[in-house]
Amino acid sequence: MGKYLSKIVLLFGIGTIIYSCSLVKRVPESKQLLTKNEIFVNDKLAKEDRINNLVVQQPNTNFLSYPFGLTLYNLAKPNPDSSYQAWLNRKPNRIKRLNNFLSAKQVERLGKSFFVSGLSNFAKETGEAPVIIDSKKVTKSEERLSGFYYNNGFIRNKVTSKIDSVGKKKGKVIYTITTGKPYYIDSITKIIESPIVDSLYATIEKKSFVKKGEQYNFTNFDTERKRITQFLRNNGVYHFQESNVRYDAIIDDSIQKMAINLKIEDRLVKDGDTLIKKPFSVYKISQVNVFTNNTSRKERNQFNDSITFRNFNIYSAGKLKYKPKAITNAIFIEQGKLFSDNDRTLTSKSLSNLKVFNYPNIEYVEDKRDTTKSSLIANIYLISKPKYIWQPSLDFTTSDIQQFGISGRMAFTWRNLFKRAETFELSAKGNIGSSRDLANPNNVFFNISEYGLEAKLNFPRIVFPIDTRKIVRKEMLPTTTATIGITSQRNIGLDKENLTGVYSYNWTPKQNNSIRLDLLNVQFIKNLNPGNYFNVYSSSYNTLNNLAQSYNVDPNNLENGSLTTQGAINFINDVRSGLTSLTPDDNEYKIIRSIGERRNRLIENNLIVSTGITFFKNTKANLLDNNFYSIRTKIESAGNILSLLAGTKNEQLSTNGNKTLFGIEYSQYIKAEVDYIKHWDFGKKNTLAMRAFAGLAVPYGNANSIPFSRSYFSGGSNDNRGWQAYSLGPGRSGGINDFNEANLKLAYSLEYRFRVGGNFYSAFFADIGNIWNVFDNIKDKDYTFNGISSLEDLAVGSGIGLRYDFDFFVFRFDLGYKAYDPAREVGDRWVKGINFSKTVLNFGINYPF
Structure with missing residues (x-):
């Protein structure tokens, strides 16, 4: 071993030198590759992401401590086109021979092909260029760090920096911050010139975010400025802007305290060539005009039809196509009310929710008829969407059961069906697919097929015999949807015909929250080939x-x-x-x-008639928000209505001794589930995502089991990725059935997502969960949940994933392993039999949660 040790050390050393040199091959001479930023705050190394993310220049992204993106970039040729031309001209007869074999045009195109220049261009675009230390950006980082601590109360902070060399053409930047003592608010004085603004502010002054005795924090001032502006503009102060709120600070360095002056001066109005001050005033809405069917500003005063309905003036460029009530019910700007930004926002959302207009344009003009100059005319301009739409579509899909599929859909949409902004949609769909999980005796590729027809009618209001407006107010944007559909499929199971009918309500009680009530959900499943x-x-x-x-x-x-x-x-x-x-x-x-x-x-054929309610909350602000949570809870009850109907009839019992209706044994159960998702944003496009799920369906009355379509399964690309779909559980039974399902499910997933380089991302994940039978006709303890001890049957799947972000979707590839297998004997469950041949490959579109 001794004689090989020196050789191993030598090879390792040579490899390290080659690796180190390869990282800086694109770094110009006299420049340095940024390898690290170190920030010391009061002589302590800062590890908070919110501090480190303030630095303008960040080192190249690492994947498992390896700069994958930089390496990929360095593999690219700097000028592939020039390299190709140089290669052509290196030998006198090379161009001539290629022209004889191909053609002059093809030889020219060869230089732009993927293998000549495209591969290098792809490596450049996908990889990461070396981050070269820039002294100007270092100075900018100093300013940002200083500004951060200033805004958090450390008014006299000091920030310095230096660049240290850490190898050939490599360096790191060290930032040193001395915060000094924090400054506190000693007093707050308000100076408000307009009496009406002063009077309104007095009603909300006690709830101010800027408080005496607290440490200075710029965020509180910014939030308070927005709060004041929002309150005043929602209470009639039409001309008020956020810039009208100003804070002046008098700083006393001897005691590290600040005297704050809140100033709201009168507004400046242009009078000829001069600016004069005018007090703010409260405006009321004197008139609301609604213009429909307008396609341009030139047509705003060209209308052939008009009507006044409930103090709304409705004009149309042609014949009015809508019943007035359908439009006015969606408008919150009303005659006699104070001007309010909230009313404008609600009106925009509500009119858009009708789905018959493009996003509305709302403008206010001062009413010149009012001598007090405190009235506004609201003009609402609406452009109708096309009444009829024909939408064909073709999709290529993948799922836990269907490895490959082609789906086609033809949809016809008819807007404003009854002239009250209703939307009717009739669609036909078809799908053919391939699944390796289904029996395939004829060895055909497309062994799955499905086709169906669906009709959907949407009302932009609650359609119910009793007036519900006091419970579900119109600002909650309620809708009613009636759907009926039929599908026929050759898929998982025994070939089925599925007849469905749903009558549901949707509304948003407040921002980020939504509720769906399925008043009636009917499903009849007929097995065609038992x-x-x-x-x-x-x-x-x-x-x-x-x-x-x-x-x-x-x-x-x-x-x-x-x-x-x-x-x-x-x-x-x-x-x-x-x-x-x-x-x-x-x-x-x-x-x-x-x-x-x-x-x-x-x-058995299934007849399911259920009622359910779903509550959903999502705090995600936008597509780029990676620090949010969502929660979905659902309660569903089935069979109670049918039980009442069956009691009025004297039909023969089924072979199981249960009641039937129309000759079919109906299902009866209650089902509840909760799904919680939380994301933490760690900066630098690193995210920790977590999901927790629990669901239970309990049969009772006319049933001793749950229909297959309402049961739970475990495994697959969106669940426990250490197992294939339907192959995990129930309990410790070992997934011996072809499609394993049960009526209780617990699942928990944790996934750390990080950027590898360019548009490549990766993730480490751990999935925990299983399914069990409980309160049904299964008695085998290997399958059933038997109390706390059954938590030992929670399976653990873990692995690593690679993703590529195409901007409009993410392609996902995950490698899952059975880290803890409850189907094995106790004491032999952890990390057994893990090898590459037993890897579970999971493909998916977008993230699993």
Whole structure:
């Protein structure tokens, strides 16, 4: 070993030198690659991201301590076009030979091809150019750091910097900050010239964000300025602007205190060539004019139809196409009310919510008829969207079950159906796909197909026999949606026809919150090919077939030594009837009975009539906001209405002894679930994302199990990525069925996302969860939730992912591993059997949560 050690050290040293030199190959001489920023605050190294992110120049992004983006950039040729021309001219006859083999035009195009110049251009665009230390940007960083501490009360802070060399053409920047003592607000004096503004401010003064005795903080002043402006403009002070609020500070360095003067002066108005002061005044709305069907400013005064309805003047460039009430119900700017920015915002949202107009244009003009000069005329300009729309679409899709699919959709939209801004949509859809999880005896690529027709009618209001306006006010933007659809699919299960009907309400009680109430949700599922059950659920068949070799008593059940489809059914019945040597206490008996019960449940037609309510809250401010949370809770109850109807009829009971309606056994259950997502933004495009989910569906009354379409599964690209979809659980059973599902689910995921370089991102993730049977007809403890001890059955999947951001969507590739497998024996569950061959590959579009 000793004689090899020196060689290993030498090779390692040479590799390190080559690696180090490769990083600075694009760094000009006399320049330095930025490797690190160090910020010392009062002699202590600052580790907070909010401090480090103030520095203008940041080092190149690292992936596992490796500058992947910089390396990729360095691999590119600086001038691939010039390099190609130099290569052509290096040998006198090279161009001539290429022209004879291709053509002069093709030879020229070859220089712009992907392999000649495109590959280098891609590496440049995807990678990261070296970050060269710039003294001007260092100075800018000093100013930003100083400004940050100044705005947080350290008025006399001092910031210095220096650049240290850390190797050939490499350097780091050290910032040193001495904050000094914080300054506090000693007194607050207000100077407000307009009496009406002074009077209004007095009503909100006590809730000010700027308080005596607190440390100076610029954010509080900025927030207070916005609060004052918002309050005044929502109470009629039309001309007031945020710039009218000014704060002056008198600083006493001897005691580190500040005297604050709040100044709101009268507004400046131009009178000829001079500016004069005028007190602010409160404005009321004297008139509201609504112009519809306008396509340009020139047409605003060209109208052929007009009507006055509830103090609104409605004009139309042609014949009025809308019932006046449909428009006025969406307008919050009313005659006699004070001017209010809130009313304008609500009006814009509400008119847009009608989905028959483009975003409205609202303007105010002073009413010259009012001698007191305190009235405004509101003009609302509306441009109608096309009445009819034909929208064809074609999509390529992927999901947990369907590895590849082609979907087509043709939708016809008819706006303003009954002249009250209703929207009617009729759509036809079709899908063909490929799945490796389904039985495929003919070995065809497209082994999934689905087609359907759906009609949807949307009302921009609550449609209900009782007046609900006191409960769901119009500013909550309520809508009513009635949907009916039918689909036929050859997919997971037994080929199905699915008839659905939904009557639902949506409204937003306040910003970021929404509520959906499914007053009636009807679903009828008809299995078209129950005889194909054991072809689809092949693992159940294989289990039966193996047991039949020992316990089958009827030779007619076998053909060439294997169970026929009908033979498998007969074998289950023979076992349950006691015709075999198996008894109810035998484990094999329980397995066969379980397979039989599962088959009966999945081949039964389902009639589900439910009512449910969903609450959703999302604090995400915009697409770039990575510091937010969302929560969704849902409660659903099914079967109660049908139970009442069934009580009025005397229909025959099903083979399970349950009530039927129209000859179909209906489902009855209650279901509740909560889904919580939280994101933390660590800066530099690094994000920690977390998701927690819990769901439980409890059958009762006319049911002892949950319909397959309402049950839970675990595994897949949007769930526990260490397992494929439907392959995890229930409990510690080991996922022995083809499609494992249950009625209780717990899931928790944590994912750290970070930028690798360019548009490449990566993530480390850990997914925890499982499904169980509880309160239903499954009694096997390997499948059921048995209290706190069953939390030992929570599976842990972990791994790493690579993502590429195309701006309009993110392509995701995750490698998942079974870190903790509850299907294994206790004591042998952690990190067993992990190797590349057992990697679960997950592909997806956009992030899982």
